[in-house]
Amino acid sequence: MVITTAPASLPTASNERKVPEELLRNYDVARRPTFKELVSREQSDLRAVLQHYLSDIQFKNPRILDICCGTMHEEPLLYELFGEGTSMIGIDARQSSVEKAAELGRKSVRLGDLRYLNEYVEGTFDIVVGRNVPLNPNGGLWRLEYDDPWPGIIFPNIASVMNDNSILFLTLLMEDEFYRAQQILSRHKFRILLEEKNPIPVRSDLVCVAADMKDTYVITAKAPLP
Numbered sequence: 001m002v003i004t005t006a007p008a009s010l011p012t013a014s015n016e017r018k019v020p021e022e023l024l025r026n027y028d029v030a031r032r033p034t035f036k037e038l039v040s041r042e043q044s045d046l047r048a049v050l051q052h053y054l055s056d057i058q059f060k061n062p063r064i065l066d067i068c069c070g071t072m073h074e075e076p077l078l079y080e081l082f083g084e085g086t087s088m089i090g091i092d093a094r095q096s097s098v099e100k101a102a103e104l105g106r107k108s109v110r111l112g113d114l115r116y117l118n119e120y121v122e123g124t125f126d127i128v129v130g131r132n133v134p135l136n137p138n139g140g141l142w143r144l145e146y147d148d149p150w151p152g153i154i155f156p157n158i159a160s161v162m163n164d165n166s167i168l169f170l171t172l173l174m175e176d177e178f179y180r181a182q183q184i185l186s187r188h189k190f191r192i193l194l195e196e197k198n199p200i201p202v203r204s205d206l207v208c209v210a211a212d213m214k215d216t217y218v219i220t221a222k223a224p225l226p
């Protein structure tokens with residue numbers, strides 16, 4: 001049998017679903033946004049997040065450590081929030097991120113591995129920021145790295161550069177990383193102040209599966225009591 005007409009349920013030119021106007025208004029779907037546009041979009045979302053979680057913190061010109069900082073899009077936002085006299089150091093183990101950060105004009109980013117944190121920094125920090133820290137225990141498997149230094153080495157290293165008043169501000173991409181962070185922090189007796197799903201969406205500079213949004217979960221904590 002030859003079917004000559006399409007069944008009524010199939011879309012035709014006249015009944016095809018249209019993308020709602022409000023989704024098109026601010027976004028040119030025919031053109032992929034440039035990296036610069038994606039960065040400034042992430043920064044404008046992130047500004048609201050940092051103000052929401054950190055503007056109550058009473059530090060003027062604090063000393064800030066940014067762990068796993070990547071390209072550290074938060075650097076200018078943290079100066080904006082805490083003052084130009086703030087001192088910052090960002091640490092990331094990936095050479096390409098450190099190079100990209102320099103291209104973007106970041107001043108604080110250094111190449112370094114948090115397993116050896118005490119080789120790069122001295123003293124304590126008022127605020128330790130860690131955005132989208134990679135806590136998936138299988139995260140290193142694609143590089144055939146089977147050890148997971150976070151619970152036994154990196155979190156104790158972080159505690160060692162905090163004092164009684166320091167604040168840790170962590171964000172996590174995935175739900176399992178959020179629960180794992182809570183578990184590790186509790187095990188090391190960090191004093192958790194807040195742990196929640198971030199109500200403010202942060203659109204990512206990376207547009208790929210599982211990373212088109214960032215900073216999905218937030219935890220703030222004080223260092224373990226000595």
Ligand SMILES: C[S@@+](CC[C@H](N)C(=O)[O-])C[C@H]1O[C@@H](n2cnc3c(N)ncnc32)[C@H](O)[C@@H]1O
Binds near residue numbers: 112113134
């Ligand atoms: C998901 S990315 C987050 C980057 C950035 N904070 C952001 O939100 O865009 C995780 C980062 O952690 C860094 N990282 C992973 N293990 C590390 C370690 N042991 N020491 C320093 N950086 C590390 C990676 O190089 C990567 O840039």
